[in-house]
Amino acid sequence: MPNFWLMKSEPDVFSISDLERDRVTGWESVRNYLARNYMRDQMRDGDLALFYHSNAEPSGVAGVARVTGSPVPDPTQFDGKSPYFDPKSTRAAPRWQMVNVEFVERFPAVVPLARLRRERSLAKLGVLQKGQRLSVMPVTAKHFDIVVRLGRSLTGRSS
Numbered sequence: 141m142p143n144f145w146l147m148k149s150e151p152d153v154f155s156i157s158d159l160e161r162d163r164v165t166g167w168e169s170v171r172n173y174l175a176r177n178y179m180r181d182q183m184r185d186g187d188l189a190l191f192y193h194s195n196a197e198p199s200g201v202a203g204v205a206r207v208t209g210s211p212v213p214d215p216t217q218f219d220g221k222s223p224y225f226d227p228k229s230t231r232a233a234p235r236w237q238m239v240n241v242e243f244v245e246r247f248p249a250v251v252p253l254a255r256l257r258r259e260r261s262l263a264k265l266g267v268l269q270k271g272q273r274l275s276v277m278p279v280t281a282k283h284f285d286i287v288v289r290l291g292r293s294l295t296g297r298s299s
Contacts, residue, residue: 143182144284145189146267147205147241148275156191156202156246164242167276168214169224171236175276180211180237182278189241190279190287192267198252201287204244214238247291261286 147167149155159165170176187207193199213234216224229235256262265287266277279287 143184143187144279144281145178145183145187145207146192146201146265146277146279147189148192148194148267150195151193151202152196155193156243159191159203159205159241159243160246162243164208164240166212166214166238167241168216168238169222170214170238170275171224171226172274172276175274176235176237178276178278179239183207183211183239185209188244188284190284193250194275196250198250198254200250200252200256201247201291202250203246203291204288205241206244208240208242211237211239245291247294249294251287251291251294255290256287259286259290 154165167179170179185208189205189207190201191203191205193202214224214236216222217226217229217234217236218231219225226235256265257268262268262283265283266272266274266279
């Protein structure tokens with residue numbers, strides 16, 4: 141039985157269309173310890189994730205991705221030219237982990253945050269909670285199914 145997640149990316153940095161084109165990518169550059177812990181300790185091969193476009197117009201769920209393989213050290217932490225370089229992280233004791241994700245599905249349109257808020261059955265969805273800023277967070281199977289149903293029901297314009 142897979143776990144379910146919501147993973148945020150700014151679409152001008154990496155969008156669901158980019159994932160569809162690339163097919164698989166590393167979910168790198170996460171620099172929050174709780175989000176890192178979710179990836180390192182709980183994400184497993186085959187887990188499914190809602191791909192969320194953040195800081196977008198509109199922000200919302202754009203599609204579905206699947207975790208492939210096990211967590212691995214994030215290479216950006218070792219790259220002195222990367223904005224995500226961490227001088228305290230070593231190859232022997234890396235601080236930051238990442239997972240690979242593969243494209244599963246792009247919805248006809250983004251399920252906007254405002255639409256998610258209107259759905260009573262999603263009231264406890266993490267991304268809807270005040271102050272929730274994590275880029276990687278768990279989602280219940282029920283919430284995942286509801287959001288996917290909403291996404292598949294769209295007609296190519298946001299509602």
